Structures are given as C-alpha cells and as structure tokens.
Amino acid sequence: MPNVDLSSIWLDIGLNDMLPLERKAAAAHEKLDELTMQDGTMTGWVNFPETLDKTDLADISATARHLRSISDAVVVIGAGGSYLGSRAVIELLYSSYYNELGIGPKLYFAGHNLSSRELDTFSSLLENVDFSVIVISKSGTTLEPALSLRFFRQLLAQRYGEDSISDRIVAITDEKKGKLGPMADELGWKRFAIPSNIGGRYSVFTAAGLLPMAVAGVGLQTLIFGARAEARKLNSIRSFENPAWQYAVARNLLYSKGKKIELMTCYEPSFKYTAEWFKQLFGESEGKQGKGIFPASAQYTTDLHSLGQYVQEGERSLFETLVRFDHSGAPVRVANDFADSDGLNYLSGKEMYTIQNVAENAVISAHNSGGVPVVLIEAGEINERSIGAMLYFFQLSCAVSGLMLGVDPFDQPGVEAYKSNMHSMLKSL
Numbered sequence: 332m333p334n335v336d337l338s339s340i341w342l343d344i345g346l347n348d349m350l351p352l353e354r355k356a357a358a359a360h361e362k363l364d365e366l367t368m369q370d371g372t373m374t375g376w377v378n379f380p381e382t383l384d385k386t387d388l389a390d391i392s393a394t395a396r397h398l399r400s401i402s403d404a405v406v407v408i409g410a411g412g413s414y415l416g417s418r419a420v421i422e423l424l425y426s427s428y429y430n431e432l433g434i435g436p437k438l439y440f441a442g443h444n445l446s447s448r449e450l451d452t453f454s455s456l457l458e459n460v461d462f463s464v465i466v467i468s469k470s471g472t473t474l475e476p477a478l479s480l481r482f483f484r485q486l487l488a489q490r491y492g493e494d495s496i497s498d499r500i501v502a503i504t505d506e507k508k509g510k511l512g513p514m515a516d517e518l519g520w521k522r523f524a525i526p527s528n529i530g531g532r533y534s535v536f537t538a539a540g541l542l543p544m545a546v547a548g549v550g551l552q553t554l555i556f557g558a559r560a561e562a563r564k565l566n567s568i569r570s571f572e573n574p575a576w577q578y579a580v581a582r583n584l585l586y587s588k589g590k591k592i593e594l595m596t597c598y599e600p601s602f603k604y605t606a607e608w609f610k611q612l613f614g615e616s617e618g619k620q621g622k623g624i625f626p627a628s629a630q631y632t633t634d635l636h637s638l639g640q641y642v643q644e645g646e647r648s649l650f651e652t653l654v655r656f657d658h659s660g661a662p663v664r665v666a667n668d669f670a671d672s673d674g675l676n677y678l679s680g681k682e683m684y685t686i687q688n689v690a691e692n693a694v695i696s697a698h699n700s701g702g703v704p705v706v707l708i709e710a711g712e713i714n715e716r717s718i719g720a721m722l723y724f725f726q727l728s729c730a731v732s733g734l735m736l737g738v739d740p741f742d743q744p745g746v747e748a749y750k751s752n753m754h755s756m757l758k759s760l
C-alpha cells in the first residue's frame with residue numbers, strides 16, 4: 332500500500348545513477364530470497380504474515396480477552412524489538428492518549444530502561460489497580476526486562492499472593508532458546524513463541540507485537556491482512572516499480588552522495604513510536620562495519636520550531652523521509668474570530684487537514700531549496716490494514732537496503748557487545 336514519491340529528492344540524478352542501483356536492488360532481493368529458503372538464517376519474518384495460522388491468532392485473541400477481563404492495567408515488559416512494534420501500532424491507531432480513552436486496560440511499557448524512579452512511579456500507578464504482566468524477551472537474559480520482571484513479579488505476589496499470580500503473567504520468548512521459556516513452563520505461565528529465525532526488530536507480526544496490540548483492541552486479522560497483501564505485492568514486483576526498491580535505492584543513492592543521516596518525519600504526533608520502531612529497525616540492521624545511514628526522527632510541525640533551523644541551514648549531511656497519511660476521522664475546521672485579532676480569519680472554516688497539507692508542501696519546498704532531499708512515502712489512511720502494510724514495507728525495504736549496502740541486516744553484534752560488557756561489569760559489583 333505505501334507509495335514512494337522520489338520527485339523531491341532533488342539531487343542531480345540521471346538514468347546513469349539509477350540503473351546500476353536498480354540492478355543492485357534486484358540482486359539484494361534475490362539474495363533475500365536465497366536466505367529465506369535456507370535453514371538457519373534470520374529471515375523467518377519474510378513469509379511470516381502469509382503463514383501465520385488462524386489458530387495462533389485465536390489463541391492470542393483469547394489470551395488478550397482473558398487479560399482484559401482480569402486487569403485494569405497491563406504492564407508490557409520488553410526492550411527494543413520486544414516492545415517497539417506493539418507500542419508503535421497502538422499509539423498510531425489510538426494516539427499517545429490511549430490510556431485516557433478508556434477503551435481497554437491501561438498499558439504501561441516497562442523494561443526498556445534501568446530507572447528506579449520509573450519503576451517507583453509504576454508501583455504508585457498500580458496501587459489498588461488490578462494488573463497483569465506480559466513479558467517479552469527473546470533471550471530472557473536482557474538486563475532491563477529481566478530486572479523489571481523481578482520487580483513486577485514481586486508486586487504481583489504482594490498483591491495477590493505468590494500462588495495466585497500464574498494467570499496474570501504471559502511470557503513471549505524464543506521458541507527454542509533462552510531462559511524465559513523454561514521459567515514460564517516451571518511457573519505455569521501462559522507462553523507464546525517468537526520463531527527462532529525472527530529477530531526482535533522484525534518480530535512485530537509475531538505474538539511479541541500482536542498480544543499487546545490485541546489487549547488494546549487492535550484488529551489483528553485486518554493488520555495481518557494488510558501485511559500479507561503487501562508481502563505478496565513487494566515480493567512479486569521485480570522491477571523499479573517496486574516501492575521497497577525505490578526507497579532502498581533512494582537511500583543508497585543519497586548515502587553515496589554524502590547524506591549520512593535520515594530524518595524520519597511525519598505530521599501526525601501519533602507516529603512518534605513508529606519512528607522509534609523505524610530507527611531501531613534500520614539502525615540495528617544497517618549500522619555496522621563502519622557503514623550505514625544514521626536514522627533519526629523529528630515530529631512536525633512541533634520540531635520545525637526547534638530542529639527546523641538545523642534542517643534548513645545546518646550541515647548538509649541529511650535527507651528527510653516524510654511519511655504522509657490520508658485524512659481520516661472527523662473534520663476539524665478553523666473557528667471564526669469576529670475581532671480577527673490574530674489576522675487569521677482568512678482561514679476561518681478551512682479544515683485543519685488542508686492547512687497541514689499546505690504546510691507539508693511548503694516545508695518540502697523550503698527544505699529542498701536548503702539542500703535537503705525529501706523522500707515521500709504515502710501511507711494511506713491510518714487504520715490496521717494500512718499500518719500492517721506499512722510495517723511490512725519498511726521491513727522489506729530495510730532488508731533490501733542493508734543487503735545493497737553489503738552488511739548483514741539480520742545480526743546485531745554491537746548490541747550483543749554492550750549487553751555482555753554490562754553483564755561482566757555488573758558481576759564485579
């Protein structure tokens with residue numbers, strides 16, 4: 332569903348620049364096909380939306396219903412890929428005010444930092460509130476979620492008694508490896524699997540993403556339907572008509588022209604966590620061997636009043652990727668002010684969305700003239716189907732882009748290095 336528009340990437344590009352890159356994209360996609368057919372590679376996500384079973388979805392939905400029936404709040408414990416996907420979808424659909432909307436249990440995301448203040452805040456928020464826990468960790472040994480799990484288990488035990496908490500904890504972890512699975516089995520917790528051949532940052536369509544989404548009331552069938560349709564489309568078009576190739580080619584081209592920073596922007600504030608998910612996906616997939624575009628994000632128009640100055644006139648090493656959504660929801664019109672004190676009555680009666688659209692175009696043109704190429708991604712309306720499609724689009728683009736760059740987009744040796752360093756230093760405490 333997402334369409335890529337390269338008309339504002341502005342660089343002096345001729346067919347001679349594009350053709351070799353198109354061939355590179357084709358080779359990268361073929362490489363991805365090869366990897367997908369081999370055992371032992373981390374490409375299980377490629378066909379996952381296609382193969383995801385109805386029974387698995389039914390089990391996830393039933394567990395979500397159970398958690399909703401016994402909880403006024405659900406704590407989702409996980410770091411990086413283990414929580415960003417679900418948070419991105421929930422916030423994009425319902426906004427960052429989800430917890431105030433009263434449409435499901437409140438959701439608190441924990442286990443992605445080491446802050447005692449934050450844990451303390453959670454224990455105040457959960458006082459006299461019935462709550463449950465979803466813990467997501469492929470390895471089961473990541474420090475932040477593991478310590479958080481200890482904290483919330485203790486809180487649950489104090490509230491309900493050690494013997495009565497097993498139906499309040501659900502574990503989502505690697506199907507074969509790691510420490511969390513055996514722990515869940517021993518303690519009688521419901522358990523879902525993340526396939527071993529799907530890494531955290533590609534796991535949004537597994538139970539890791541789907542269970543918290545289902546708790547929040549997201550329509551899983553429609554989301555998966557969108558991802559599946561997108562997977563079929565993107566894996567069958569083998570030409571520059573393929574939007575994922577267009578995006579991957581644009582990124583590689585801009586990178587080769589010195590644009591080392593990609594600023595992901597959007598005019599919807601509820602996109603914030605999708606941008607976080609995007610940064611993790613691309614940063615962890617491409618940033619290795621001394622290479623890779625640095626993925627950053629800005630929220631427009633908010634950040635135009637701060638970062639906007641840098642984007643317009645700072646060091647010319649960045650390009651923007653603007654995700655645009657069609658208008659959905661009730662129209663909001665500018666109110667009339669009889670005194671016209673701010674001189675803006677010429678906008679009275681106009682829809683905010685129309686004004687936002689004009690702002691988008693004005694900003695693209697200003698940034699272009701300041702030397703900032705803008706890749707436009709038209710993502711449709713904000714709904715489950717188009718979000719499913721968009722997330723799959725980014726995953727496939729990321730794999731093709733990383734393979735074009737000549738790195739392995741599925742490992743994360745740098746993250747492992749920090750994790751093992753921290754563990755060994757902590758042992759000397």
Ligand code: PA5
Binds near residue numbers: 746
């Ligand atoms: O994408 C990744 O692999 C990482 O971001 C992990 O998701 C993150 O480090 C958490 O790891 P784990 O799920 O093993 O706790």
